[in-house]
Amino acid sequence: RLSRLVLERLMRYYRFLTETAAKEAVETITSGEIAEALEIDPTQVRKDFAAVGLIGMGRVGFDVCEACRAIRVTLGFNRSYEAVLVGTGHLGGALLAYPNFVRYGMRIVAAFDNDKQKIGQTVAGQIVKPMRMLKPFIKRRKIRLAILTTPAHVSQMLADRLVAAGVKAIWNFTPTGLAVPPDVLVRNEHISIGLAEIAYHLKDQAAC
Amino acid sequence: RLSRLVLERLMRYYRFLTETAAKEAVETITSGEIAEALEIDPTQVRKDFAAVGLIGMGRVGFDVCEACRAIRVTLGFNRSYEAVLVGTGHLGGALLAYPNFVRYGMRIVAAFDNDKQKIGQTVAGQIVKPMRMLKPFIKRRKIRLAILTTPAHVSQMLADRLVAAGVKAIWNFTPTGLAVPPDVLVRNEHISIGLAEIAYHLKDQAAC
Ligand SMILES: NC(=O)c1ccc[n+]([C@@H]2O[C@H](COP(=O)([O-])OP(=O)(O)OC[C@H]3O[C@@H](n4cnc5c(N)ncnc54)[C@H](O)[C@@H]3O)[C@@H](O)[C@H]2O)c1
Ligand SMILES: NC(=O)c1ccc[n+]([C@@H]2O[C@H](COP(=O)([O-])OP(=O)(O)OC[C@H]3O[C@@H](n4cnc5c(N)ncnc54)[C@H](O)[C@@H]3O)[C@@H](O)[C@H]2O)c1
Known part of the structure; x- marks a missing residue:
């Protein structure tokens, strides 16, 4: 089970990724870029992403759509x-x-x-x-x-x-x-x- | 300078201590009791308290009024x-x-x-x-x-x-x-x- 603090961080990543993807048609993003935008430690970002099954692609980072989907499903936003x-x-x-x-x-x-x-x-x-x-x-x-x-x-x-x-x-x-x-x-x-x-x-x- | 996460925790301690002190006329409280009530790691509680100049009195813990005062002053709630x-x-x-x-x-x-x-x-x-x-x-x-x-x-x-x-x-x-x-x-x-x-x-x- 994920703790309340992890859930709140996942929500912040989700808001950030959905806003970024919509605005700039960005395909991939690194944990460093997320960490800087949200004032979160980059190691923590990678740990949280691993908790929802996301593994980075080296220097390229993470696929934005893939990350949104994984967080949506983990948080239960795919059901209404x-x-x-x-x-x-x-x-x-x-x-x-x-x-x-x-x-x-x-x-x-x-x-x-x-x-x-x-x-x-x-x-x-x-x-x-x-x-x-x-x-x-x-x-x-x-x-x-x-x-x-x-x-x-x-x-x-x-x-x-x-x-x-x-x-x-x-x-x-x-x-x-x-x-x-x-x-x-x-x-x-x-x-x-x-x-x-x-x-x-x-x-x-x-x-x- | 204290980070946003520390400030938010200090606020949660402050709300908890003022509500506890008012309700039960409690004089002292331990970091373990605070940690359990707020779902925060007890080591983190002691670290945050040290950041506002509060040192525990061994097994007795912290003086509730003293802790409220130190947080009030650090957060700037003593000025309107x-x-x-x-x-x-x-x-x-x-x-x-x-x-x-x-x-x-x-x-x-x-x-x-x-x-x-x-x-x-x-x-x-x-x-x-x-x-x-x-x-x-x-x-x-x-x-x-x-x-x-x-x-x-x-x-x-x-x-x-x-x-x-x-x-x-x-x-x-x-x-x-x-x-x-x-x-x-x-x-x-x-x-x-x-x-x-x-x-x-x-x-x-x-x-x-
Ligand atoms: N963060 C959240 O989860 C959350 C939840 C609820 C509402 N909100 C947000 O809070 C804001 C207010 O929501 P609400 O339900 O009170 O809306 P509302 O429409 O009831 O109130 C908006 C007020 O702003 C005034 N206004 C509009 N343009 C103005 C201008 N140029 N200068 C001065 N006043 C102006 C309107 O006359 C109105 O009184 C919205 O942006 C809404 O999205 C956020
Ligand atoms: N957490 C915060 O920082 C924050 C900020 C603003 C408001 N609040 C809280 O939100 C709550 C609502 O604030 P508000 O400004 O909308 O108040 P309000 O008085 O405008 O609304 C309260 C509503 O509850 C209804 N109500 C009262 N008793 C009821 C009952 N027994 N059954 C069903 N309905 C009942 C009233 O008819 C009224 O429509 C309050 O508890 C307030 O303290 C919290």
Whole structure:
């Protein structure tokens, strides 16, 4: 099994290779070129590529299409999976409106909220459904991923409902941790992580 | 200078230590306990702590308050800095509404948009200002950070305007890279990175 850090690096290679291949019709690329563009150690790049079955062709490097395919299959982007979103506020709306998730196999097929003013309205193309329809929808469509963009104080209660309905992964944007059974993955997103790099840079800046 | 990976780890330690200290009134903690909670190698934890001047007290570990303080100062969270936000749509609204940024020293003090329907309206407590006021506002308040939550096709043009106005860091939520001078930091956020871990987990899941 690959660790979270390896998976995140594979994703960064994948984004970089798909963008590079599309822009410049590049056929091969070396681990050195990837390492420089992504600020990753070149030995680490070769190790990660070997983990998905890619061996370099000496000085020429790697075949770009071959590398994209190997990463796609390893990460599971070649299969598509459906998701539901709970909490159609600001952040929920941005995720519903974002067109690029389908590149990674994910499609948001329904959105739920408990606010009477939102139910029945359209948010970024989805008609907001009431919470009583959540469990039957997940069971009927065999949904395995739920995206949680509700306030923090209701997130654990909602996670329990989602797990009971059969969900196997929760993409958690609320700032609190979630307790779930071992076969359910919680991926926590903390957008504020980026502030470490920003504050550190501005601190140095101020010094001049 | 600390690398981006070290800074991101320091931020994760900081969040963990502040949450732990607040919840359980814990006085000391060992690198092993931190490593287990955050899935980081314990030797790496000790190395990172040494980089901010923290030496463990043998079996007792580290003083929690002391560790928080050392990380705060290293990351620059002990100084506060103001930011402007450009693009008050879904994502911009979520960032304006998010109360926790002030814990890391950052306060969003103004929001700008070019949509006549949004200008003058209040979004998450901020009155949306027109774009012609962007440069004078940045110069007068000596703003050094701009948050970009506009569509991708206008982001480079806006980055140029922000740099010309004197901004030294751009927190970029648009899916395109930005070209800026060397003394300006661009921190790109790609929320979709989380899908690597999710798709990989669901791929395995499906196999059973
Ligand atoms: N990680 C970060 O850095 C970051 C950044 C921004 C926002 N957030 C978090 O994302 C979440 C959403 O933020 P937002 O600005 O979109 O908030 P919001 O208030 O705009 O949206 C929350 C939505 O959840 C709905 N809701 C509330 N209780 C519910 C329930 N019991 N069942 C179903 N729906 C319910 C509300 O009706 C609303 O539509 C919050 O937890 C916030 O802290 C995190
Ligand atoms: N990285 C990710 O995973 C991720 C996820 C969600 C959204 N996004 C990105 O975040 C950005 C915002 O997404 P959203 O859903 O909030 O979009 P949105 O359309 O709701 O908001 C965009 C805002 O920008 C404003 N705007 C457009 N052109 C402008 C200009 N020239 N000057 C000033 N303001 C201008 C619009 O009026 C609107 O208010 C997009 O680039 C989107 O791709 C990224």
